[in-house]
Each structure stands twice: as C-alpha cells, then as structure tokens.
Amino acid sequence: MRNFHFLFAAWMAVWAVFFLYQLSVAGRISRLREEVERLKQQMGEG
C-alpha cells in the first residue's frame, strides 16, 4: 500500500476536525445549560 500514511492522515484529519468541532459545541452547550440553571435558581430565590 503506497502512500498509506497520507491516506490514513487524511482520514484522521477529517474525523479529527469533525470530532473536535462536535466536542467544542457540546462543551459550549453544557456550559450554557449550567448558566441557565444558575439563573433560573437565582430568579426562583429572588
């Protein structure tokens, strides 16, 4: 298999890009959810 490492690198690059992006979106979502919960609690108390 000639140039297999380039093929493998391309395959990994694509999924790495998608995976890292998904991770970043998921991270942002969970942080925002925490913020929403915190605000809802504060409003409940006040």
Next chain:
Amino acid sequence: MTTARAAALVLAKELRLEFRTRELLNATIVFALVVVVLFSFSFDPTSAESRRLGPGLLWIAFLFSGSLMLHPSFGREQVNQTLDALRMAPISSFAVLLGKMLANFLFLSAAELVLVPVFAVLYNVSLEAVVGRLALVIALGTVGLSVTGTVFSAIAAHARMRELLLPLLLLPILTPLLIAAVEATASLLALPPTLDRAWLAFLLGFDIVFLTASWLLSDFLLEE
C-alpha cells in the same frame, strides 16, 4: 423626492464635508503612494518586470487604500448619530446609499488620478496609447470597489473594531474584481496593448450584481 435627486443631495453633502478639510483624500493618496514605494523594494522595477507585476501592484494599492478610505463613509455618521437624521429623512435608503457610493467613487477616482501617472513614472511604463481604455477599466473597477465598500462600511459601522473589520470583510469579496481588473490592466500594458473583452464584461457583471444586491438590501442596511 425621486431617488436620483435625493442621492444627488446626499452626494453634495458628502462632497461638501470632505472638501472642508480634504484630510481623507490626502491621507488616501499618500497611503497609496506608500504602498507603491514599498512594492518597489520587493522587485527590481525594470520595464519588463513592471509590465508583468505592475498591474497587480497598482490594484492592490487601490484596494488597500480604498478599503481604508471607505470606512468613514458610515463611520463618520456614528459620532453624532447623524445616521438617525438620514434615516428619518423622507428619502429611500437606497438614495442615501447611492449618494455615498457616488461620493466614494469620486474620492477614489481622484486618488487614482494622482496614482496612475505616478505609477507610470516610477515604473517606467508608457500609458499614452491606452489612456482611454485604461480609464474605462479603472472606472469599472472603482465602481465595484465603491459599491461593495459603501455597503460594508454600513455593516461595519455597527460593529466593534470597525477599522480592521472593513478590510477583512471587503477584500475577500473583491477577489473576482481584483483578478478581472488586474488581467484587464495587464492586457492593456502588454505589447501590443489589447483590451480583453472577457474581463471587461466580467467587471461590468460584477458591478451590476452587487449594485442590484445593494438596491434590494438597502433598507436592511440602514435600519434601526
């Protein structure tokens, strides 16, 4: 009031404002000259090299100095919130936009009128044979630059970091214009000089597309 008349009034206001101080025009011309001189350090400006690289350099100088010069078009209106006054006036938003586009076209043309002869002198390129056709190519390119630049000035005026944002938004959009203008200019500076019809048509097409888009979207650009 018709759009044409309203645009003419806005144009008159912009001209009056600029000619009071002329600072924008002066700064633009000097900046473009700086770019031209800087470029001379990156290649040996013999006549043959100049014919090859000159058109690109000329248009890059226009685009950079132009995109800096276009910022105050709407940036100025933010200071004393004069944009609200324009909004409330009984004229269409496209009239406001058109007036500013025409003003920017005139300012840019004035700068180019100084730059092109200077470029010809500094880079030993003779332009007598092609003056008329060169003027046409430069005019069409400047129309594209003023139309898109005015629209993006309106957009950037509401954002932070607007001085950096305007070139950032403008330059990628203008790549087709740059390619067409450079190629058309290059064909005029070549020996023998020819006017490439395809690129000329492309420039015209670019101008028409973006002028139409600006007309359709003008209300959204000026809204509250």
Next chain:
Amino acid sequence: MPKTRVLVQILALALVFFAGYAALFIAPDERTMHEIQRIFYFHLGCWTAMFAALTLAFAANIGWLLQRKPHWDWLGVSSIEVGVVCCTAGLLTGILWGKPAWGIWWTWDARLTTCFVLWLLYVSYLILRGLIEEPGRRATLSAVFGIFAFLDAPLVYASNRLWRTQHPAPVLFGGPNSGLDPIMVRVLMISMLAMVIVMGMMLIERYRLERLRSELDELRVAYQTRSVRESSARSPAPRS
C-alpha cells in the same frame, strides 16, 4: 423523541462506517495514484457537505430578512459555522492528497483557490457576528453579509477559472472525474451522502446551542429587569 433520535444517529453512524469501508476496500484501485486516490471520496464529500450547508445558510439569511423569526438566524449561523468546518476538512484533505499525488502541497488552481476564498469569506462572517452585540442588528447585518458572500461565490469561481485558463496550473482534479468507473461513482455517491448527513448532525447540535444561547439572553434580560424593579421598590425616590 429520544428513541427515534438515537435510532437515526445509529443509522447515520452505520452509513458513515459503510461509506468509509466502501471508500477504502470496495472501490477499485485507481490506475496512476493507487491508494492515495481514495482520499478523493472524503475530499469530495467535504465539498458537497460544505455546499449544502452554505446553500442552507443563504436560504436562512433570506428567511431572516423577510420574516424576522429567530429560528432563521439560528439556522444561518449554525449552517455557516458547520460549513466552515467542512471547508476546513476539505482543504486539509486536498493538501494531504496533493503532496503524495502531485508532489506539491498547494496550487492556485480554480477550485482550491475558490474554496480558500470561501473559507476566508465565511470566517469573516463569523468574526462579524462576534463583533456586533445587539442581537437583532447582528442577525440583520450578518444576513446581508451572508447574502453578499453567497452571491460572490460563483464570481470567485468564474474569475479563477477564466484566469487559470490564461495561466495554466497543474490540473489537480480534472483527472478522476473523467471516465469514472461505475463502482467508483456509487462509492462517491455514498460518501457524499454520508458527509452531508454528518454535516446535518453537527448542524442540529449547533442549532441547539444557538437556541440555548437565545434562551439564556432572554433569561438574563428578565433577571435584570426584575432586579431593577426590586431595587427601585426597596429604595423609593428621595423627596425634595
């Protein structure tokens, strides 16, 4: 409905795995480039997904300007962000294909240059959004910019194409498309579909993020108005 959602995700994942398997093992070997040519299936998949995302964004931009419903704005920014991600993947696979196949990392041919310019354009869109605070204005102005960007895209391609025919560069991707083996065509279709579905899944997540952000903003405003009201009730205006 979480059950259908999980089922759809599993099906999508299965398709993606099958597409990958097909690209690596089912598709026949290419004559000149052999294995490295298989990148082509992922590469074109990325472009297809990007094109789908950006077209969706164009529709969303128009939708916002005409209807002013928030879901258009959420859809717009989500599809553009996802489109930029696909574009990045496309550019990376292009580079990783170019080096072993043609010996060069990059060439300024029409298609690659267009994709690079599009990447810059749409990244500028994302930067613009970050710099406008007021949500309504941000949505409107970025929608206008998005429309201009989409109108510019064919012009970028046409100008580069015309330019490249005058100054020929190595023709990078003309090769594989001319006279494709029918099995290759089928594998290509599956790969493109799989990529578009992956794009769609990322889009849905990103859309949820945007909706959540909007909800948070509304909550913040409600909280602030309430605290202002409460503090003015507690300390009445001083008498003169």
